[in-house]
Amino acid sequence: MRPGRVLPRSFYERAPDVVARELLGCVVEAESPEGVVAVRLVETEAYAGPDDAASHAWRGPTPRTAVMFGPPGRSYVYFSYGMHWALNLVCEPQGRAAAVLLRAGQIVSGVDLARTRRRPGALEHRLAAGPANLAACLGLDGTWSDRPVTSARGALRVRAGERPPTGDVLTAARVGISRAVDVPWRFALADDPRVSSPRPRRPPG
DNA sequence: TGCATGATGTTCT
């Protein structure tokens, strides 16, 4: 796969559902002293600001969520359930909170390193299935939060990928939340085994 | 194949 250009800040300066959908097929790269792991995204979710009851930013900025209110094109890495990290990309102009949660992807580079960070015998299509697994493959923790992802020289960056056909993008309700459960802001590539469960279905028609 | 459960820190009520 020919590596695409690093996505510019303007890409993220839009509504989170638009960014989430267009991120499918793009490649996230995390570079550390151990090496580089690259993941082609197959599943994302959009989260908005104070209007979205499922969003961390719903009740306004806190020390944890301040990043979401900052400039777009930066990382928001949060710790959840006492043991997992998850990677988000901040969207919308500065002052408006929104982010895209990266839920699952295909390892396209650094598979061995990713497997070392997960489980020795892990199957490829399970390595980065789920937001915590994805972050683990990339070797992320809280120190990776609030970093730009728009610089080709940065340790964390996102490259343009092959745009999937519109008919291959599934839309569904978000997973693992208890508020605003009907908002269809989960996006995934159809028929990709790495999409975390429950698998979304093709829209009717 | 599918559900109940434990691990465990940060945030909010």
Added chain:
DNA sequence: GAACATCATGCAC
């Protein structure tokens, strides 16, 4: 004190 943008395991069917 409870909830939470989770995952792997174990056991029932």
